[in-house]
Each structure stands twice: as C-alpha cells, then as structure tokens.
Amino acid sequence: MTGTDADVVVVGLGAWGAAALWQLARRGVRAAGVEQYGLAHDLGSSYGESRMFRTACLEHPGLVPLARRSRELWRQLETETGTHLLDPTGAMLIGPRDGRIVGGALRAAREHGLEVRVLDRDALHRRAPAHAGLADGHVAVVEPEGGLTLPERTIEAAVGAARAAGAVVLTGTRVTAVERTGGGVAVHTAEAGVLRAGQAVVTAGPWLADLVPDLPLEVVRMPVTWFTPTAHDERFGLGRLPVFMRELDGGDVIWGHGALPGRTDVKLGLEDGGRGHFATVDPATMDRSVAPADWAVLAEHLARAVPGLGEAPSRATASPYARTPDGQFLIGRPRRDPAVLIAGACGSHGFKHSLGIGEVLADLVQGKEPAMPLDFTDPDRF
Template identity: 80%
Template sequence: MSGADLAAADIAAADIAVVGLGAWGASALWQLARRGLRVVGVERYGLANLNGSSSGESRMFRTACLEHPGLVPLARRSRELWQRLERETGTRLLEPTGAMLIGPEDGRIVDGALRAARAHGLDIEVLGQDALRRRSPAHDGLAPGHIAVVEPAGGLTLPERTIRAAVGAARAAGARVLTGTRVTAVEFTGSGVAVHTAAGRVLRAGQAVVTAGPWLGRLVPDLPLEVVRMPTTWFTPAVPDERFTLGRLPVFMRELDGGDVIWGHGTLPGRTELKLGLEDGGRHFRIVDPETLDRSVPPADWAVLSRHLAWAVPGVGPAPSRATANIYARTPDGQFVIGRPRGNPRLVVAGGCSSHGFKHATGVGEVVADLVQGKEPAFPLGFTDPDRFE
C-alpha cells in the first residue's frame, strides 16, 4: 500500500509508528507486531530498495565482533532470531559458510576478533599462513606474521530477503505498512507523536521508532551522524576457478600491511561474481548528503581496491563487472545509537550502523521492541546510548 492510497481515517491511530523499513526498521516492525501492538511502518521508497544501507544481496554475519566485545551477545541473539524468522516465513535468510578474519596478530581485525572470542567463549580456530593457504588458496601475498581467525558460526545474511521476510511476518501479525511515503518531521504532542509526510498527511501514534538509516540525522537532528558513501563492487574472473567459489573463499575481512582492509566472499551457487570491497577506515570514502547523492561509480571509486586485489586476491581481474554506490550513517565512535534521546518517552531511535550493523538487525529489532515497552534489553548496551556524546 502506498501513502497516496491510504485513507485519512486509516492514518489516525497506532500505538507505534516505525519510520524507515530497512533491515533494522523491518525487524523492529516484526518484533512489535508479534507482541500484539498496533504498529504502522512507513517507508520512503519500496521495500528492499537500493537507496539506503540495507542492500547489496549479501552481508557478512559473525559473532566475533571486533568492533566492541559488548556486541557479541547481540550478535548471538540476532542469529537465533534470524533462525526464528526463517521458520516463521519459510525463507532461507542466513547461509552458514564460516567467516575468516585475517591480518597481523596484533592488528585491529585479528586482535579485536580474538579479544571478543576470548571474552565470550566463542568457538574459533586460528590458522597460520600455511593452513590458511590450504583452506582458502585465493588469498595470496600474505605478509609474515599474518594469521586467520576462523569462526565456524559465521556466514552470509541475505538483506533484501530479510527485509521482505520481516515485513511479511509483521503484516501477518497485524502491522500496517506504508511505502512510497516520505516522512518530513516527527512532532511530539501532548498525547504522543505526529508523523508528518510530504503529502501533507499526518500519522498519529503513541510513540515513534525512527530507523531511517542515512536520514536519521535529518529527522532527529541532535544526533551526531555523518553519511558515508561506500562503493560496492563485484568482480567476474575471466576464467572460472574453484578458488573463487564460496566454499573455498568464505566471507572474510583481511587487514593488509598499511592498515587498509579488504572484505568479501566467493561466488554464490549459480553465480559467476565475487563480491569484494574496501573498508573505509576514514581514509577513502566521501561524506555526502543523501538527498543529493551521486549514484554513479567511476573508476576512481575502486582504484585503491583494484591495486590491492592484484596481489592479495590475484586472478579476479582489474575492474569490477558491476558496481553500486551505497550509503550508511556513521557515529563519531563507530558504535550504534539505540535508545531514547534525552530520555524522551515518545521516541526510540536505532541507527548509526557505521557499516557493521546489518548482522545485528534482528537483535536490534528485539531491543527496540523492549525499549518501546519499557523493558530492559537482555544484555547491556550502554555504549550505544544516544546521549553519550553530550
């Protein structure tokens, strides 16, 4: 249903309005609806669109959360909820391939993964260079002292499928969904919130959940968010090679000498493309305005990555066969913002994914639902407090 098709009488009442139905918003909608709340989800574009942060056909899943050890319980819970969503919808959403975190033992990637694994007793395997080459021969040019942390529970999540499945499950539980509806403001009233749309309609609800991804900072301006433009690239080897299949090249992050990090995975069954990319690290990508984003991807966008791949993953070719320009919201400390800004009883925000948030989508949805209902989340997430920057 589009916003234009929604009758004025139908827009009048809801317990919760969820603004933005990317992965986090769709998961929150599902969790709120299955708890019996009257919930309306509002999406500016269509479901599983290419405009925000929740696209790209595949995303890495891991519980060895090098970004912050406190994220490990959230990732574990997210895996359980992904499996629940699979059961509820009969849709395959998570492919268990294992995950590799590669680099110097004292580097950010490997050291962070090891610290998270040790703190939470994760099942991991550490491979030296010879064992890594045997396990995943596509990786070349390994510097002395570089190792791999292998997490058997890691794998791939499928973002577009996940969003559609979560929204479908939410609808089955009674949620209403408005697509093609741009929200221009969230106003706090004496009785709750008024969600204003570009078409001049107003959605009234008791509380608002704002999960608008790169547009979160526009709707909740006090949050210190910047929007990062990230090229996403796929490569097709000139000659088919078993080294580049998903079984031999599972999802990975690899820190190179000099600090750059490449990431990706091998070809999915029935496909010919590898997905390979470059992590930002604050050095490569541009800060942009999501309203005026240039979606073209010129050679300059993948030049650094191509130079690295020539020796680190040789044989994939010098230029991508396909490329898109995606965007995500980033916080100053690289952690999420999840909670009630300034204790506002009518607002919950969840955003600032900082390019590592998709793996937590289903768990974040549950945390958001707990916050809406005044419950403490099952694990401490104080490091995501929206007020921590004040």
C-alpha cells in the same frame, strides 16, 4: 491510515526498521511501518545482495550477545516465513595477530567464550587458496558461526511476518516530521497525512538526521564492486572463499566473499576504517554512479592479495551509511524522550545485528530492560 490507531509508528523500513516492526507486531503491539520508497530498495544502507555475518564483533565486544541473539532470530524468521536467509558458511578475519581485525576478533571471542579457530598462514592458504601474498605472521580467525546473510530477502521476510502479525505497512510514504504532542507523537507524512501514535521508532538509516536533530552523525558513500575471475576457478566460489575481512600490511582492510551459487562474480570492497577512503555525502544528492577512482586502491590491493580476477569490476554500486565519531551505534531515547526512540549510525557492520536490534527496540517500546547491556550505544553519550 488516519487517526490515532497505532501504538507505535516505525519510520523507515530498512533492515533495522523491518526488524523492529516484526518484533512489535508479533508481541501484539499495534504497529505501523512507514517507508519512503518501496521495500528492499537500492538507495539506503541495506542494498547489495549479501552481508557478512559474524559474532566475533571486533567493533565492540558488547555487540557479541547482540549478534548471537540476532542469529537465533534469523533462524526464527526463516522458520516463520519459510525463507532461506542465512548461509552458515563460516567467516574469516585475517591479518596480523595483534592487528585491529584479528586482535579485535580474538578479544571479542575471549570475552564471550566464542568458538573460533586460528589458522596460520599455510593452513589459511589451504582453506581459502584465493588468498595470496599473505604476509609473514598473518593468521586467520575462523568463526564457524559466521556466514552470509541476504539483506533484501531479510527485509521482505521481516515486513511480511510483521504484516502477517497485524502490522500496517505504508510504502511510498515519506515522513516529513516527527512532532511531539501531549499524548505521544504526530508523524507527518507527505502522502498519508498525519499518523498519531504513542511512540515513534525512527530507523531512517542515512536520513536519520533529517528527522531527529542534533545527532553527531555523518554519512559516507561506500562503493561496492564485483569482479569476475579471468578463468573458471573453484577457488572463487563461496565454499572456498567464505566471507572475510583481511587487514593488509599498511592497515587497509579488504573484505568480500566468493561467488554466490549460480553466479561467477566475487564481491569485494575496501573498508574505510577511519582512513578517509570514503567521501562524506548527503544521501539525497549522493552520486550513485561508480567510477574507476572508486576501485583504484582496491584493484591495486587485489592484484597482490586475491589475484586472478578481471582488472575492472563486472558490477558496481555505491551505498550510503551513517556513522558516529566513536563508530558505535545510536540506540535509545534521545534526551530521554519517552515518546521517541531511535536506532541508527549502523556503520558498515550493522546488518548482522538487525534482528537483535529489532528486539531491543520492541523491549524499549514496552518499557522492558533489554536482555543485553548496550550503554555504549546511548544516543546521549556525546
């Protein structure tokens, strides 16, 4: 592609960029998406087979409408592409009633009238018996609207739907700079020359700071591990062990879900939660290998909290994600730039919002007010 034949160039086709491209294309906007690697690759924030979906957004109650809208759009994308992308197997947020996880989920549910149930320790154990060592007074918020999403498939589906609606997609094409010009932007690429457009939407995930200066971002490396039960045990299937976050005494949070259909291993990890578990990295040079030090704290917790699994992971990987000092996303126009929009700093909870964020970005491109207020994600708030 050469010349000035796009209204909008979307830079980076991870979960957020793919969603933006889909929304722009289905509105008839002439959109091009540029991705440095192949689609649904393993080097960014959207890799790893599954993502937890929940609408009780403990990170900020203002995210609840975004998650709910995303859920609707997931259904729409499934219908449009004939692909299964979201398993509504429920989600559990476990911990002390007034702790960060349960307290935050209940606050979000209350503010937005979400349908949730609270299970006491015994009821929780009956529903998900793999959870052991539950402390006195720990409860579970069960969210029937929650479940599990499939990141790689969702990206492929969104980009496929965008293509079908007329979007141009360039993979294996690295953007080296987004330059402001009189009429809009010149998107410089290493492989396809310069793409000229009215606006750029930069959704470059952990690489966002390479293209847009002066953003308060840091990138961390998050290990992800799968453990195989020591013996066949139905407690470890997805139906009995739905996606969960569990705050332990002491404040560490483990998360995960039971084995997907056709698999035997259980995906489990440790949340950073500002506790310094994860190293700050450069995504270009980040160590992608996973060593025992990466799962030592988790394995110690699992021996008590989810016993019956092998001591070492049967599979492991590590992915980068970007975050801001206040833990909220960056969505909008930095310095009110009329030609450049960004969406990034997804943290470890941004996947469930992908499709809603795509819609918000398309609204902003078209000069429309998004349906939900997202002031707390303003890139200029710092």
